[in-house]
Structures are given as structure tokens and as C-alpha cells.
Amino acid sequence: MSGPIERWTQALEARWYSEDPVPPALRVAAGLYAGLRWLNAAPWRFGLRTPAELNVPVIVVGNISVGGTGKTPLVLAIVEHLRQRGMRPGVISRGYGRRSRGLRRVLPDSSAAEVGDEPVLIARRSKLPVAVAERRVEAARLLLAKGEANVLVADDGLEHHGLPRNLEIVVVDGERGFGNGRLLPAGPLRAPLNRLDGVDLLVANGGSGKGAYPMRLRPYRLQRFRDGVEINLGWLRGRAVRALAGIGHPQRFFDLLVDLGAQLTGTEALPDHASPARLRAALLGSGPVLMTEKDAAKLSPSSEEADIYVLGVEAQLPSEFWSAFDQALERSGAVT
Numbered sequence: 001m002s003g004p005i006e007r008w009t010q011a012l013e014a015r016w017y018s019e020d021p022v023p024p025a026l027r028v029a030a031g032l033y034a035g036l037r038w039l040n041a042a043p044w045r046f047g048l049r050t051p052a053e054l055n056v057p058v059i060v061v062g063n064i065s066v067g068g069t070g071k072t073p074l075v076l077a078i079v080e081h082l083r084q085r086g087m088r089p090g091v092i093s094r095g096y097g098r099r100s101r102g103l104r105r106v107l108p109d110s111s112a113a114e115v116g117d118e119p120v121l122i123a124r125r126s127k128l129p130v131a132v133a134e135r136r137v138e139a140a141r142l143l144l145a146k147g148e149a150n151v152l153v154a155d156d157g158l159e160h161h162g163l164p165r166n167l168e169i170v171v172v173d174g175e176r177g178f179g180n181g182r183l184l185p186a187g188p189l190r191a192p193l194n195r196l197d198g199v200d201l202l203v204a205n206g207g208s209g210k211g212a213y214p215m216r217l218r219p220y221r222l223q224r225f226r227d228g229v230e231i232n233l234g235w236l237r238g239r240a241v242r243a244l245a246g247i248g249h250p251q252r253f254f255d256l257l258v259d260l261g262a263q264l265t266g267t268e269a270l271p272d273h274a275s276p277a278r279l280r281a282a283l284l285g286s287g288p289v290l291m292t293e294k295d296a297a298k299l300s301p302s303s304e305e306a307d308i309y310v311l312g313v314e315a316q317l318p319s320e321f322w323s324a325f326d327q328a329l330e331r332s333g334a335v336t
Helices: 004-016 024-045 071-084 117-126 136-145 193-198 250-259 276-283 319-331
Strands: 058-062 089-093 104-106 130-132 151-155 167-173 201-205 213-224 240-245 263-269 289-292 308-316
Touching: 058 071, 071 089, 071 117, 071 151, 071 167, 071 213, 071 308, 071 319, 089 117, 089 136, 104 117, 117 130, 117 151, 130 136, 136 151, 167 319, 201 319, 213 250, 213 319, 240 250, 240 276, 250 263, 250 308, 276 289
Parallel strands: 058 151, 058 167, 089 130, 089 151, 167 201, 201 213, 240 263, 240 289, 289 308
Antiparallel strands: 104 130, 213 308
């Protein structure tokens, strides 16, 4: 059951994506946010501080709005592309939502509470070196210390000025766009729209946009949660199921299940990075229940959970995107 803070957050987000006028108090707060953002960037803008030197290519995948846009599936697609090119990628992240602080190495069996749900998912899917730290440079140096990687992909970090980068890729929610186009908390933007002028590639997840490459999240695997047994996706067709999702845009997951032919008897949209306790409570009930890989990364399977299933998705992008990606990386001087 949602609390007052969660209900207030949901109401605020609904306002961002509506045509309702922005209250004066939120406009003032957005002005303060813009000022703080400018002050934070000033030392880097005026050359008083400079990004660290890492001596390997760094690719930053991020967004300029709050909420899920599909960064993690894109990161997974990029590291696989780099691996196919004969490179040895590693992934760095802040590890948003974790309870710990400082530098942590992420392993497939790491606790999401310690390192974050998205880094655990990346480590499990990619089997690549992954590290998290508030200062992404520390995570980068950990992976580079033993020569584990010769190219780094940052899951988020557009505004992390201490991190050098050869390539910036921004992912946009193709369905919701940028809402009312205002900065937090008056709107969903963490950075003004003109921040897009300096990025190398723009990707629209689930839609299209001017100058953006379309990305589609394709279901690729359905697993029984308690033992990891893979089940044919056709099993969902015509089946009555419940669904829950603690991601940035839960409706996208629910719509995907409907597209696969599932008959949804109930849905529960949880906050992004919802706690394991909240997830466990939402799982209670009768009948099959579906959840995302990101949510499953926070839970330990139990032999009693025979009717819980996990749907995995992967990013599909056009060949034009990969051509542009390779060309941009070569133009940056990072690879030849």
C-alpha cells in the first residue's frame, strides 16, 4: 500500500506529463535547481577542475529526465557490440538505490542492496567486470587496475563532470518524451533540453523523435523464478496472470505482457528501485505473477515460489545506429 510521499510523487509525475499549469512554487524551486546545477558545473566550465585521465575509451549512456528510459538494456547491447568488435568492455555505475556507500565490485551473486539492482542485472547478463562508486572514476580505476577492460561503458553519468568521456548517448522515453519540458521539480528534466545539443547519439525507446534512433525492447526469455528453468514465451498467450514492476515506467512492462497475449488480472506499479520487502509483499496472492529482471535481481529465489516468473528483455536497434556508433567512436579518436 502506497504512503503519502509515494502518492505525492505520483501526483507530481502525473502533472509533469499533463498540460496542467505549473504552480508558482514549483517554478521557483526549478529556478533554484537550475542555479545549483550551474554552480556544480562552474569549476569544470571555467577550467578550475578537469576530468580524470583514464587512457581508455569511455562511453556514457544516460538520460536527461528522471524515471526509466531503457538505459540498462542499451548498455547491455553496447557492451555486447564492443565484445564482438574484439574489445574488452567493463561497466561502471553509481549503483543507484543501494544501501552502501563507496567503491564496490559487482558480481553476479552480489546483493542488490549493496551494489544496486541495475549493476547486478548487468553483471548477471553480461558476465563482464562491473563496479560501482559515487565517484565513477574510482569504479573505472578498479576495473583498469588489473587490465580487466580496455573500454568502459558508464550506466548513467552525463552530469558526472569528473568522468572523462569519448562518446555520450542519451536515451529518451519515446512514449512520454520530455513531458512539459521543465527542470525539476516543475518538470521531469534533470538537465535543460539544450543539453542534447552536445551529445553524440540520441536513442528513442519505444518511439521515434527528430534525430533519434528508434530502440525497441524485445522479450527474449521467460524463466521460472524459483529454479531459473526457461519457459517458451508462448506459454503466456491467453494465460491469466498478475504483473508487478518496480521500474521507471511500469506501464511499458504491462503493455509488453499484453502484446505477448497475457490476460492481466491485476497490475501493481511500484516505485523505481522498490525495496525487496515491498516486492515480496506485492508478490503475495494466488495465480501466476510476472516481474521484471531488474526486480528479480533484488530477491533470492525460494522453492515455495513456484508460480512466479521473470521476463527478460533486450534492446533492438537498427543497423544505422551501430554504424553511427562505430563512426562516432572512431571520430573521437578512441579507436581506429
